[in-house]
Amino acid sequence: MEFRPLRAFVEVVxxxxFSRAAKTVFATxxxxxxxxxxxxxxxxVxxxxxxxxxxxxxxxxxIVYRRGVKLLADRDDLLAELDEIRGLKRGVLRLGLPPVGSSTLFAPLFAVYRQRYPGIEVRLDEHGSEELEEMLRNGDLDFAGALLSQSREFDWEPVRREPLVALLPRNNPLCARPSxxxxxxxxxxxxxxxxxxxLHRIILDASRRAGFEPTIAARSSQIDFMIELVGAGLGTAFLPRMIAAQRRHPAVRHVLLDEPDTEWIxxxxWRRGAYLSGAARAWLDLVREIHVDDQGRQDRSIPSIT
Incomplete structure (x- = not known):
């Protein structure tokens, strides 16, 4: 089976x-x-x-689509590995990052990585964790920053642990509580x-474990907008403590969320078993160098991430 027709078919799906697929593969x-x-x-057939x-x-x-996605990802791994054996001097790092926390946790790594490896091209995709997981699975990314989950398809390196805080309008009586x-x-x-x-799944799952289905006032991907809605008295939002502390609002107070299984980790x-190019290995080494999470490295009972 030739890979070019298979790649065209996978992109059509x-x-x-067909028209959008043609733009993706640079063909008519x-x-x-x-x-x-x-x-x-x-x-x-x-x-x-x-x-x-x-x-x-x-x-x-x-069937062909499901198998084809994996075949194409494995082929890309093979070609990357062969390129390095031939002495490839330049490379590409395909990185996926979530909007929540990336500026704090990963922007400093970008600066160091670019300084150390100016010849490496970094291709960045920004999405929520579920879409990043799918991109990893399809072989479209080398790495993705995401939260821990039960998936066994990926290997992982811990970066940061934070409790969640509830964001409340400042006149709410609950603001006087420590948690x-x-x-x-x-x-x-x-x-x-x-x-x-x-975080959408974490909050809804925890609410259901607590025995209720919350009333949803709004859904958003914009942290600043969510904070403004809280300040306007529309409801309560939930953020990692680190992220909330960077976005203080005069009409909003932060109260620690004391709820099991809601820690932001x-x-x-990266895809388990995938070949990591030199550019990818250099990024992983840098993550381990700068963001060493001692608790996460010792507690290997924590499951893999999405």
């Missing part, structure tokens, strides 16, 4: 159509269509059910991150 739409047809002829302007995966197409639980704030509307963020993740 990822991008949701006709070339992409021919490549997919070539792959179908080689396999002997249709991979896409073309309905008008839409294309839907057939059962065979689902609050989710049950204490259950009657206040929640202002939470969008569903693609791990940021780590650097």
């Amino acid at each position: 990822r991008q949701g159509g 739409q006709s070339t992409v269509s021919k490549a997919v047809k070539q792959l179908e002829d080689e396999i002997g 249709p991979l896409l059910d073309r309905i008008g302007h839409r294309s839907v995966l057939t059962a065979a197409g689902e 609050v639980s989710l049950t204490d704030v259950r009657d206040i509307p929640f202002i939470i991150f969008d569903s693609g963020f791990s 940021m780590a650097m993740a």
Whole structure:
């Protein structure tokens, strides 16, 4: 099986159509269509059910897509490893970072990395943890900064642990307490991150464990906007203590969240078993050098991350 038709087919599925896929692989739409047809002829069954302007995966197409993503990622690893054996002097680091905490935890690493390795091109993607996890799985990233979870697909290196704080309007009586639980704030509307963020899942899961379904006043991916909503009295939001401390607001108070299994643990993740290029290994060494989390390194019972 040739990789070029397989890559064209995978991109048609990822991008949701032939025209978008053509832009991604820098080819014409006709070339992409021919490549997919070539792959179908080689396999002997249709991979896409073309309905008008839409294309839907057939059962065979689902299998080829799932396997094809891994084959292409493994091929990229192979080529990268061979390039290094040939003495590659320049490289690429593909890095995914979440919007929450990246400026504090990873911006200093960028500066040091660029100073040490000026010939390495850094390709940065910024998304929520769930999308970063999918990009790692597909081989689109070397590393992603994300929160710990139960996934066994990735290896990880701990970076930072922080408790969460509840952000409350300054006139709320709960602000006088040293800490609050989710049950204490259950009657206040929640202002939470969008569903693609791990903090979205953490807060909702903890609320359900506490026996209630919170009222959602707003969902957002913008921290400053969420804080402004709290200041306007719309509800309560939740942030890692480190992040909240950097964004003080005169109308908002921070109260420690005393709730089990809500600690914010940021780590650097990579696909288990993936080949790490020289550029990637240099980044990981730098993470370990600058962000050594002694507690995380000793407690290996903590599961892998997304």
